[in-house]
Amino acid sequence: MKQFFSFIKKEFHHILRDKRSMLVLLGLPVVQLIIFGFAITTETRNCNIAILDNSKDEATQNLITRIESSSYFDIDKTLSSDNQIEKAFKTGRIKLAIIFQPNFQNELMHNNKAQLQIVTDASDPNQANTLTYYVSAIVMEYQKELNQNKNLPYTINSEIRMLYNPQLKGEYSSVPGVMGMILLLISAMMTSISIVREKEMGTMEVLLVSPLKPWIIIVSKVIPYFIISLINVITILLISGWVFGIPIVGSIFLLSLVTIFYIICALALGILISTVTSSQQAAMIISLIGLMLPVVMLSGYAFPIANMPVILQVISNLIPAKWYIIMVKNIMIKGLGFLDIWKEILIIFGMTTFFLLVSLKRFKIRL
Amino acid sequence: MAEKEVVIKTNKLTKKFGDFVAVSEITFEVFKGEIFGFLGANGAGKTTAMKMLIGISKPSSGTANIAGFDVYKNTESIKKSIGYMSQKFSLYEDLTIKENIILFGGIYGLNDYDIETKCNGLLEKLNLQNDADKLVNSLPLGWKQKLAFSTAIFHMPKIVFLDEPTGGVDPITRRQFWDMIYEAAHNGITVFVTTHYMEEAEYCDRVSIMVDGRIEALDSPENLKKQFNAATMDDVFLMLARKAKRGD
Numbered sequence: 001m002k003q004f005f006s007f008i009k010k011e012f013h014h015i016l017r018d019k020r021s022m023l024v025l026l027g028l029p030v031v032q033l034i035i036f037g038f039a040i041t042t043e044t045r046n047c048n049i050a051i052l053d054n055s056k057d058e059a060t061q062n063l064i065t066r067i068e069s070s071s072y073f074d075i076d077k078t079l080s081s082d083n084q085i086e087k088a089f090k091t092g093r094i095k096l097a098i099i100f101q102p103n104f105q106n107e108l109m110h111n112n113k114a115q116l117q118i119v120t121d122a123s124d125p126n127q128a129n130t131l132t133y134y135v136s137a138i139v140m141e142y143q144k145e146l147n148q149n150k151n152l153p154y155t156i157n158s159e160i161r162m163l164y165n166p167q168l169k170g171e172y173s174s175v176p177g178v179m180g181m182i183l184l185l186i187s188a189m190m191t192s193i194s195i196v197r198e199k200e201m202g203t204m205e206v207l208l209v210s211p212l213k214p215w216i217i218i219v220s221k222v223i224p225y226f227i228i229s230l231i232n233v234i235t236i237l238l239i240s241g242w243v244f245g246i247p248i249v250g251s252i253f254l255l256s257l258v259t260i261f262y263i264i265c266a267l268a269l270g271i272l273i274s275t276v277t278s279s280q281q282a283a284m285i286i287s288l289i290g291l292m293l294p295v296v297m298l299s300g301y302a303f304p305i306a307n308m309p310v311i312l313q314v315i316s317n318l319i320p321a322k323w324y325i326i327m328v329k330n331i332m333i334k335g336l337g338f339l340d341i342w343k344e345i346l347i348i349f350g351m352t353t354f355f356l357l358v359s360l361k362r363f364k365i366r367l
Numbered sequence: 368m369a370e371k372e373v374v375i376k377t378n379k380l381t382k383k384f385g386d387f388v389a390v391s392e393i394t395f396e397v398f399k400g401e402i403f404g405f406l407g408a409n410g411a412g413k414t415t416a417m418k419m420l421i422g423i424s425k426p427s428s429g430t431a432n433i434a435g436f437d438v439y440k441n442t443e444s445i446k447k448s449i450g451y452m453s454q455k456f457s458l459y460e461d462l463t464i465k466e467n468i469i470l471f472g473g474i475y476g477l478n479d480y481d482i483e484t485k486c487n488g489l490l491e492k493l494n495l496q497n498d499a500d501k502l503v504n505s506l507p508l509g510w511k512q513k514l515a516f517s518t519a520i521f522h523m524p525k526i527v528f529l530d531e532p533t534g535g536v537d538p539i540t541r542r543q544f545w546d547m548i549y550e551a552a553h554n555g556i557t558v559f560v561t562t563h564y565m566e567e568a569e570y571c572d573r574v575s576i577m578v579d580g581r582i583e584a585l586d587s588p589e590n591l592k593k594q595f596n597a598a599t600m601d602d603v604f605l606m607l608a609r610k611a612k613r614g615d
Binding site for chain 1: 421422423443446447449451453454455456457458459460461462466469470471472473474475476478528
């Protein structure tokens with residue numbers, strides 16, 4: 001036990017003396033969360049649009065007011081002729097233009113049919129889709145009101161309820177995503193670097209010659225990063241609660257439990273990385289490129305997995321973060337219990353065991 | 368001299384990596400309190416042989432007994448009775464001098480009281496009392512090496528293994544370093560040292576010279592010079608090393 005504590009104390013000395021790394025370790029999650037929560041959001045708000053009203057009547061005025069008063073759009077320009085449309089797009093300020101046909105109200109009232117054209121900048125296809133969807137929704141709403149007092153032969157009223165995240169806040173998906181990414185990155189990268197550093201400096205050799213058992217070396221290497229990861233989880237959850245107003249609907253106990261499992265999985269991955277590399281740079285590159293990119297791309301946090309080609313969908317199953325993010329969403333946002341996530345827990349367990357077995361095998365060969 | 372206590376005894380100790388025989392049937396004995404020089408050109412198999420002796424590499428065949436323990440069965444007991452200082456400087460640069468000493472004391476299972484008293488004694492001996500709380504990376508290389516040696520024998524091992532301990536330091540510091548080695552040997556610690564410096568070989572009680580994985584010569588520097596009819600150990604070494612077929 002004495003050996004163990006002496007060694008852990010040394011690990012804390014290493015970490016606490018390295019102020020820059022400390023700052024990164026504890027500051028990174030906060031910065032990431034703020035960036036992903038505030039700046040990178042898939043919602044579109046206050047988008048600049050242009051309007052060409054060839055009719056200028058009551059109906060078009062009514063529609064324009066509705067569009068303007070929605071939080072999605074700001075009317076940046078009022079155009080007066082068709083040839084101004086493209087110019088307006090080329091300045092890059094506007095993302096969408098709405099063109100009303102001449103005699104809009106007359107056509108609508110007497111022929112029961114009027115036309116409006118939506119032109120969007122599809123260089124960002126996702127945004128273009130979202131914006132046209134918003135405009136159509138506003139137009140539909142108006143149409144529904146016009147028809148209110150009339151008896152239409154067939155009407156389907158689709159009533160929409162957004163479950164779990166009624167305000168469609170982007171942070172609901174970025175908080176679990178940032179947790180999945182940060183924990184994996186810090187735990188795996190920092191453990192692998194700190195083990196490899198001993199190899200690089202030659203101190204590992206001295207430790208192996210000492211009566212310290214290899215598992216004591218590994219466990220004491222891992223414990224400080226485990227504690228730092230827990231601190232990070234607490235910071236992330238506090239920020240998400242206070243700044244973004246995301247409640248933890250499910251059990252905090254269960255959330256902590258799966259988080260601890262996930263951290264252990266990430267630490268095991270870090271140990272595995274350390275057994276296949278012999279320089280700190282290599283460990284860092286493997287962790288960054290081998291972990292960060294797949295986690296961002298394939299964990300379902302930035303891009304929906306269901307939209308990926310089948311091969312990538314298959315590969316995404318290999319990423320621990322994917323399963324953790326699913327669990328966090330289920331517990332935190334949907335409030336599901338243990339029985340709904342046992343499969344994911346089992347997968348994380350399986351991965352951890354696999355990483356540890358492979359590391360153990362590689363560690364023995366080196367000795 | 369009276370009957371000497373044997374602390375290292377090997378018999379046909381061999382290490383193979385596939386077809387390559389890194390160490391071939393080496394047999395030798397080292398006595399208590401002796402300074403034993405283990406020489407050989409790069410690639411002659413010194414490091415591999417030493418790794419088997421300190422229990423981090425399993426021999427392919429042959430036997431070896433270190434401080435009374437078998438290298439196959441009792442590596443844990445061997446690790447407790449030896450000290451080791453590696454070629455690469457092996458203290459933690461971002462810990463203070465005192466923290467390094469305390470750490471290694473703790474790793475070798477010494478109790479707090481022993482660590483405290485011995486640590487103070489050591490700092491006094493090295494004249495580092497006022498620098499105890501300085502980070503190791505602020506020390507000059509020579510001091511680091513003296514400190515590394517002191518921590519390697521801090522737990523009073525029976526044998527201390529030194530792997531090229533004086534690489535890169537000036538002759539004066541090297542001389543001071545050897546004074547520390549003499550003192551350790553005088554206190555009954557057996558010193559097993561590899562080196563490239565032939566002048567250091569002259570300081571040893573006995574030396575062995577390895578060529579291509581075999582021990583080609585083993586005796587006191589005096590006798591070796593006589594045997595090979597050479598003026599210095601340098602000449603002896605060159606005569607033997609030239610026979611090597613294995614390159615670096």
